[in-house]
Amino acid sequence: MSQIIAVLDFGSQYTQVIARRIRECNVYSKIYPFGVSTAELKKDGVQGIILSGGPSSVLLPKSPRPDPKIFELGVPVLGICYGLQLIGHLLGGKVEKSRQREFGKGTLKIRKKGKLLAGLPASLQVWNSHGDRVIELPKGFEAIASTENSDVAVVQDAKRQIYGMQFHPEVVHSERGIEIIRNFLTRICGCKGDWQMSDYVETAVQAIREQVGDKRVILGLSGGVDSSVAAALIHKAIGKQLTCVFVDNGLLRKGEREKVERIFREHFKINLKVAKSGSRFLKKLKGVTDPERKRKIIGREFVKVFDEEVTKIGQVDFLAQGTLYPDVIESVAIGGNPAALIKSHHNVGGLPKRMKLKLLEPLRELFKDEVRALGEELGLSKEMVWRHPFPGPGLGVRVIGEIKSSYLKILREADAILLEEMKRTGYYEKVWQAFCVFLPVQTVGVMGDERTYDYVIAVRVVESQDAMTADWAHIPHDILQTISSRIINEVKGVNRVVLDISSKPPSTIEWE
Structure with missing residues (x-):
């Protein structure tokens, strides 16, 4: 691999999202444990290093630290959130616990663009998540952007090519965050963006x-x-x-x-x-x-x-x-x-x-x-x-509660009808996942002149990009009507079909 960007993992839930965003810029990324040696990074020929965020505080003596020699490798370094605090702490600056924890959306005010913020407007909405902040920069650094609660939201030592930001550019909530990452990769690290x-x-x-x-x-x-x-x-x-x-x-x-x-x-x-x-x-x-x-x-x-x-x-x-x-x-x-x-x-x-x-x-x-x-x-x-995802435990997590052969038989027939209709109408390719869930709840119904007391099938259809977040898919009513009608009429033991209109988060895609 000719060009590699190393992402050092300090325990952030977004570490792999950073790696994903880099690949979206057609640059190869590789995740390393935070303590990886500079010798290994040098051997792999990394072109740049990103220090991920993390839940720890640099003020704690046992918090995760990188090999300090990474700053002497001669390749650009970008610290994100905890990564910025590490840069400040390890290179002679000062970090303190914030009086007001900054979490969620914030407004980034850019004072100086430089290579990292090139091409961006003067103000951006970004996503913050931190409890510490840098209050004194190491020698050679300057602050080039601020947020409501931090005067040093983005910092740089352009000469040594070391950069840091207090927010998370990798998440979708950060406006034009992918452009910031691309600037680091191409303008600073010199990556060609030709990885396939x-x-x-x-x-x-x-x-x-x-x-x-x-x-x-x-x-x-x-x-x-x-x-x-x-x-x-x-x-x-x-x-x-x-x-x-x-x-x-x-x-x-x-x-x-x-x-x-x-x-x-x-x-x-x-x-x-x-x-x-x-x-x-x-x-x-x-x-x-x-x-x-x-x-x-x-x-x-x-x-x-x-x-x-x-x-x-x-x-x-x-x-x-x-x-x-x-x-x-x-x-x-x-x-x-x-x-x-x-x-x-x-x-x-x-x-x-x-x-x-x-x-x-x-x-x-x-x-x-x-x-x-x-x-x-x-x-x-x-x-x-392009088959839809199917969980490892199979229908075991789509039959709510105890699993019985009779429940599985009902669920299989209902699920087959749902998938058949989704494919027939062309919606199978338009959504992330479509499946039925068996609910061990019996409800009253009427079929012909007879009263029934049968089970409920829930239909779950979601749209997503990577399963990390998802929203319920807005399937046309006439298609849903056909699905419901067929399941109730063709699957013995079902007299009610319901539609799951929950998003992830707070719900998950699967019910169990």
Whole structure:
């Protein structure tokens, strides 16, 4: 990789968003732990360094610190929020706890543009999130912009090419933040902005080969975008060293197993084994109503099935998974408390600590849209690449409460009708995700002259870019009417259909 921008992670919930924004500028970004050595950064040939935000205070003695030699590498450095406070603290300035914590929208007043703020208006709306502030700049620095509560909202030492800002330019709430990042990349770091997904493929393939060596990998194929792209990428890297296993956990959509067998045996031309374990999963889940317990049980059984498949296949060292960034950020509290635990995911939260296989997660630093672009680059079909996301625990988190075979049957039929109508009307390609949820609530209805007491199906259709935020999709009423009518008339056991019109946040996309 000819040009790399290093993002040092100090525990910010936005670290990967920074990396994503850099890639949107067609520059390759790589996330490093905050304590990475300058020797490693130099070896990788980084062209610039960004210090992420973080939940800590530089005033605490055990707060995370970078290798101080990064300021002597001779490459530009940009500190964001906590990163700015680090610059002030480590280079001889003074930081204090703010009397008034600055959180949310603020107005940035630009006094001097320089290279970092070139092309921007004199005033911008930006997004703040900090409790400390720099009150005395290190020698050689000057403040070039301010906000309501900070006279040093943007600082620079143009001679040494060290910059810092108190707000978060990477989030969508910061007006024209992407332009600030692009200025740093192109005007200051000298990046050409010519990185493409094909470059990522080359890098990822090399990384997989280095991690795996001559060992064998087993991958769980669900037929979804993530596992499909992971399979194609890993297969490109190590070929016959990969064995794919499809686990029928009894929590799949209608016709899912048959479709996966057909697509992957024909398209991938790789060794695909099918483990029919539905009854085993449902037995373990009997009587379980807590969403976290369901996820953990499904995760544990998933790994057990894989362990059993390993004994049949022979020596296998790696378990590959299609874990993405939204899975990670919602499941792991990094660096103390940047983001509260929302829910665990099958890919990252359900694995026992003493799993026998090592993990291979080649998509861990990618957002969904990047994974789709990667899939297209790898030559996967449009149908496969643009499939809607499907959770690892499958319908297990779309049947609210206890999972019963009768509930799953109703949900499968209803979900099949929803997807059929979404595709028929062209709305499947226009939205991020569409699915049904089974509610174990019976309501009164009338069919013909008879009184019914049947279940409720909730329809969830959302629009999103990366699953970090989402809004309910405004589907035309006539389409919703057809979906509702078909489900009630064609699915035995349902007499009511409701529409979920919640956004994320505060709700999540999935109900459990």
